[in-house]
Amino acid sequence: MSKLALIIKREFIAKVRNKSFIVMTFLSPLLFVGMGVLIGYLASMNKDSVTKIAIYDEVGYLKNDFKSDKFTQYTDLSLMPFEVAKDTASKSYAGLLFIPKVDSIQQLKEKVEYISEDSPSIEFISDVETVIDSALTTDNLKKLGFDAGKIESAKVNSSLKLSKFSGGESLKGLNEIKVAIGGIMGYLIMMFIIIYGNFVMRSVIEEKTNRIIEIIISSVKPFQLMMGKIIGNSLAGILQFLIWVVVGLVLMFVAQNFFGLQMGSGAVNPESVQIAQQSADFSKLQLYITEIMNLPLGLMISCFIIYFIGGYFLYSSLYAAIGAAVDSETDSQQFLLPIIMPLMLGVYIGFFTVINDPHGTVATVFSIIPFTSPIVMLMRIPFLEPEHYWQLILSIVLLFATFTLVVWFASKIYRVGILMYGKKPTWAELFKWLKY
CATH class of the missing domain: 3.40.190.10 (Periplasmic binding protein-like II)
Structure with a gap:
C-alpha cells in the first residue's frame, strides 16, 4: 500500500473512531428532528394565541x-x-x-x-x-x-398569467424554488467545507503541538501528508452524511408506522384525492411538481458532487496550510477570515443576484470565479440553457486548475510551517515561505 493510502486510512480511522464523531453522527439527526418539532409546536402556539x-x-x-x-x-x-x-x-x-x-x-x-x-x-x-x-x-x-x-x-385584483414562448403555462415563484434548491446544495457545500476544513486544520495543529510531526515527515513527503489528511477527513465526512441520510429515512419510517404520522401518498385517502383533483390548487401543485421534475436534476446532482469535491479540496488545502503555520487554534483566527469571506460572499451573491437575474454579469462572473463558483453556479444551474453550458464547463475547469495551483502553494507553506514553533507567523512571512 502506498504511503498516501496509509495516511488516508490513518486519518479516516482516527476520525470515525473519535467519540465526538460517533455521538454527533447519530445524535445530529435526532437534534434536527427535535428542533423541527419544537419550532412547529411553538409556531402553532403563536397561531392559537389572541x-x-x-x-x-x-x-x-x-x-x-x-x-x-x-x-x-x-x-x-x-x-x-x-x-x-x-x-x-x-x-x-x-x-x-x-x-x-x-x-x-x-x-x-x-x-x-x-x-x-x-x-x-x-x-x-x-x-x-x-x-x-x-x-x-x-x-x-x-x-x-x-x-x-x-x-x-x-377596485379589481388582477392576476398576471405567465406562459412560455414554446407553449404551456409558466408558474409564479418558480425562480424562487429553483434558487432554493441550488441554495440548499450550495449551503451544504459551504458547511461541509467549514466543518471538515477545521478538522483538517486541528489535526495538523495537534500533531505539530505533540511534536510527532518530525517523525512523520521523516518517512513521507509533506505534500503526501497534507493530501492524506484532506482526503481522509473528506471520506469521514461523506460517511457521516450517508449515515445521516439512512438515519433520517429510518426516522421517517418509524414516524409513519409507529407514531401514526402519515407522509406522502399514504396521508391522503382516495376520496380526498378525487376532490382535490377537481380544485385549481391541486392542478397548480401538479404543475409545480412537473416543473421541478423537468429541471436538469441529473446535471444538478452530478455538478453537486463535482463542486463538492473541488470546493472541499480547494479550501481544505488552505486550512491545512494555516494549521501548519500556527501553533494553536487561537493563532489561526487571523488567517481564517480571508478563507470564510469568499464562501459567505458566494451565499449572498447567489441569493441576491441569481434570483433576480441568473444570467446577469454579477451572477455569471461569480459563478466562474473558483472561490465562489461551488455555491453560485449551483444556484444558476436550474436556469442554464444549453447555450450557457460553456460557462459551466469553464467554471469546473477553473475550479480544479485553481485547486491544483493552491495545493502547490499550500504545500510550500505546509512543508515549512510544520517545523516552525514558538512564533506567530505574519502574512509577510507566509509569502517568504512560498519562495523556499
Whole structure:
C-alpha cells in the first residue's frame, strides 16, 4: 500500500473512531428532528394565541373600523373614564389604542396613540396605520363628492398569467424554488467545507503541538501528508452524511408506522384525492411538481458532487496550510477570515443576484470565479440553457486548475510551517515561505 493510502486510512480511522464523531453522527439527526418539532409546536402556539387590544375613542371616529379577527381582539372601553380605561388596559390587555377628541377626523393623521409596556410588532403598527389611512381617505372622498363605496367596489385584483414562448403555462415563484434548491446544495457545500476544513486544520495543529510531526515527515513527503489528511477527513465526512441520510429515512419510517404520522401518498385517502383533483390548487401543485421534475436534476446532482469535491479540496488545502503555520487554534483566527469571506460572499451573491437575474454579469462572473463558483453556479444551474453550458464547463475547469495551483502553494507553506514553533507567523512571512 502506498504511503498516501496509509495516511488516508490513518486519518479516516482516527476520525470515525473519535467519540465526538460517533455521538454527533447519530445524535445530529435526532437534534434536527427535535428542533423541527419544537419550532412547529411553538409556531402553532403563536397561531392559537389572541392579542387583546383596548380602544378608547373619545369621539367615535374610528372604533368601528377596527375589526377583530382570530389573531387580534379589539374591545371598546370608550364608555369608561379615561384613567379607569387606561388602568384596566394595563392589567388585562396588551395595549390601549387612544383616539383623542378632535374637531375633524383629518386631524387624527398623527394624533392616534398606542399605549403599552411592550413595543408592538411592525406588522401590528402597519395594520393600525392602514385602518386609519383608509378611514381618512374615505372621508376625503366624501368631501370631494365621490361615492367611497362605489370606488371600493370598483377596485379589481388582477392576476398576471405567465406562459412560455414554446407553449404551456409558466408558474409564479418558480425562480424562487429553483434558487432554493441550488441554495440548499450550495449551503451544504459551504458547511461541509467549514466543518471538515477545521478538522483538517486541528489535526495538523495537534500533531505539530505533540511534536510527532518530525517523525512523520521523516518517512513521507509533506505534500503526501497534507493530501492524506484532506482526503481522509473528506471520506469521514461523506460517511457521516450517508449515515445521516439512512438515519433520517429510518426516522421517517418509524414516524409513519409507529407514531401514526402519515407522509406522502399514504396521508391522503382516495376520496380526498378525487376532490382535490377537481380544485385549481391541486392542478397548480401538479404543475409545480412537473416543473421541478423537468429541471436538469441529473446535471444538478452530478455538478453537486463535482463542486463538492473541488470546493472541499480547494479550501481544505488552505486550512491545512494555516494549521501548519500556527501553533494553536487561537493563532489561526487571523488567517481564517480571508478563507470564510469568499464562501459567505458566494451565499449572498447567489441569493441576491441569481434570483433576480441568473444570467446577469454579477451572477455569471461569480459563478466562474473558483472561490465562489461551488455555491453560485449551483444556484444558476436550474436556469442554464444549453447555450450557457460553456460557462459551466469553464467554471469546473477553473475550479480544479485553481485547486491544483493552491495545493502547490499550500504545500510550500505546509512543508515549512510544520517545523516552525514558538512564533506567530505574519502574512509577510507566509509569502517568504512560498519562495523556499
